[in-house]
Amino acid sequence: MINHLKIERKEVNTPTVSSLYFRWDRKVKPGQFVMVWVPGFGEVPMSISSIGDLKCITVKAYGDSTRKLIRLKEGDFIHLRGPYGRPFSEPEGDILLIGGGSGMASLRTLIGPRATGIIASRTSDELLFSEEFEKEKRIEVTEDGIRGLKGLVLMGLDQVNVEDYSCIYVCGPEKMLKAVYERIRGHKVRAEFSLERSMKCGIGICDSCSINGYQVCVDGPTFSIEELGEMTEFGTTKLLSSGRRVQI
């Protein structure tokens, strides 16, 4: 079932990232995603980055479909199916959100007065949704160091006591997820990670996005730190489009 939805508002977030807002009468929970069809170009999984009256997808241009998508204007239509995937658990109390690159898009729906954010990116102009956190709850980390701390995401983690939070939510490149996992493992804190793998069907049958026999599209994309602990493929191997297993 393909939904055809009019873009009500477009927002340019960074030089390479824009958000498209649309009205969609569906209940979506934090962490879920949709498959966005760009006719003639392809279909891509995208997390939903706003779940209020207006829903939103946040697009980073990296391939044919997303380059086409990011050029759409208000009044144009997007075509999508979903929502899919297991959402993050309901946040309660103080939470910590750790987003690398465009990973913050899938965490954005968890941002609130009790959320602290570690927002990491390669360059300072790529920091995403940082301004949506309360000023004193924003920890920016960039590799160029023009804004925030200079370094990698773990440097941001040095600034907080992870056990102060009821739950830590993490999204970004898998190497980053693995680094965060290694750092917080063993601490007394719940944590959930949103995984990104090469996804084709979105409905749990094609085996493209699988990790240790779990389908990221239906069993995930969110997994608890305990679940990741049992996955030998986490942070080590992934499947190419052909299904060939390669090192990450």
Add this chain to the structure above:
Amino acid sequence: MVSLAVRVGGINLENPAILASGILDENGYTMKRVLEEGAGAVVTKSIGVDERNGYYPPVVVEGNSYLINAMGLPNPGIENYGEEIKIASNGRKPIIGSIFASGVDDFLRLGTSMEDFGVSAVELNLSCPHVRGFGSEVGSDPVLVRDIVKTLKGSLKIPVWSKLSPNVSSILDIAEAAVESDALVLINTVRAMAIDAETRMPVLSNAYGGMSGEAIKPVGLRCVYEVKKELNVDIIGVGGISNYTDALEYIMAGASSFQIGTAVIKSGRGVFKKITEDLEVYMNNNSIERLSQLVGVAIR
């Protein structure tokens, strides 16, 4: 004493519910999990000589009672597949290696590799409806089919299953050509497409695909019945099975065992366990000790 165990196509299964080729069977860990969660056996994704990425998405279109897919035979290539079989074999149940090729020589090479990897049987994909030069283009030529089956039967020690296409004018002609197989697997998907009226475009990137799911069950039942009525060959039924009644219908039409694919979307990997448990209840209630007692009982 009721037993779900069956012998079909030259192998023994502890239960008759097999994972169909193309669904959740590209990598070893997934196959292992599907076996652990209740399937009696798994058939691998179809593996070819060379690595293929398949088509770019959209590769599936979902309707209420059907799915149309055009994955485009993605696979890591036979040379990279031994490792996956090795991982899957920790599931300790039969693995059937599905292979596709355009001619006899490549089929033999693939079958030989699969045998070396330790699979319990090979399933010849003579029926994928959406890739030029492979699948049903091979499988609709009875002379070629006879040649492929004869060659593989003559060279391999493991059983040879042939998966046939419903997209032919006479399924019986092709079944006769493949009758030396240890089992016929009926049916592959029905050639189909989806058009999106809003954008005036075919939805699948390949335009054409294969339809599976509940909607094709009547077609599958007809093929199984038509073939079993005429030929003395083991049949494995596949096409739209989502509950135990569907499975019984296939068995009564002449199937000794059955495969499940699309039902995984709605019911998850647990569908195998659910169907076999329900079958067991049915057998107890109807004093059926072995499913073999029901094979073909509907044939008139």
